[in-house]
Amino acid sequence: MTNATPSPRRITVVGDALIDELRDEHGAREFVGGAALNVAVGLALLNQDVTLVAMLGDDEPASRIRAYLRDYGVRLVESPSEHGTSRAVSDRTDGEPRYEFNEAAKRRGIRFDDATRAALDAAELVVVSCFPFDDAAQYAALVEAISRPGDRLVVDGNPRSGMLADRDAFLANFEDFASRSLLVKIGDEDADLLLGDSLDAFVDRLLARDPGAVLATAGRDGATLHRAGERPIHADIVPLPGPIVDTMGAGDATLAAVVRHMVVGGVPTTNREWAQTLHEAMVIAAATVRHEGALLRMPHHDAEPAYPS
Secondary structure (H helix, E strand, C coil): CCCCCCCCCEEEEEECCEEEEEEECCEEEEEEECHHHHHHHHHHHCCCEEEEEEEECCCHHHHHHHHHHHHCCCEEEEEECCCCCEEEEEECCCCCCEEEECHHHHCCCCCCCHHHHHHHHHCCEEEEECCCCCCHHHHHHHHHHCCCCCCCEEEECCCCHHHCCCHHHHHHHHHHHHCCCCEEEEEHHHHHHHHCCCHHHHHHHHHCCCCCCEEEECHHHCEEEECCCCCCEEECCCCCCCCCCCCCCHHHHHHHHHHHHHHHCCCCCCHHHHHHHHHHHHHHHHHHCCCCCCCCCCCCHHHCCCCCC
16 A cells, blocks of 8 residues: 655745855856745645745746746746845855845835735745844734634744844744744854854743744754744754755754744654654755755655664
């Protein structure tokens, strides 16, 4: 007997879509990207029914982004941009990447019109990633537009220093939205940028706001799932064949994998269920970083390590 493939679930992702320009000693290359877009496409690759709400300009880069989303079966609800389509430049010519953002990225915003509200209302789960939490009007509109918040919100702040206009406002609104969410994802770079403190300190602050769970990612140190009153669940980076090529999409792939499990198998309730969920996410992240760009990748079946007993 074969197991039936679970039916896809309706997920709406709200956030950014942009062109990632990578510069290194080999020259410059462009990829369709953005944290929210990466999560949306990743979920589509994981066989979910996905809508992306994002801002695009009236220009050639926007046409590329639209075509890319069509290729992966992601519906798009557009917000217009008078400054064109967002662009992020990652300069890696001398070691650690340096990021620069164009005016559109710095002034990004979502129009909460009827189409956006319909996409939010239709979703079983709403994922918010790289949203301008430091814009008071944008945040108020986001909260007002999400009817039935209940148990269907996931958030990844994804602050970027080059796009951050008001750190304190971003932190306050992000923490407020976290308190409304089933799952909050943060990284060690987020803690440093928003708090000037450790990842553990940020986790403690968020747990005090009583979210469902906090997923803390720490690069080569893996990921840890925190719930109030429960012991943390940790998953190490998973070794796979081949060199690590590009870590840009690791966090977004991790989030997409966890969200997929939450909608298909239900939100994990036991430590073992969370451990298996994190392990599966780490396998997908490990496959993703073995390719250039941020597109979610699945490991070859014979390369996937077994779930630890």
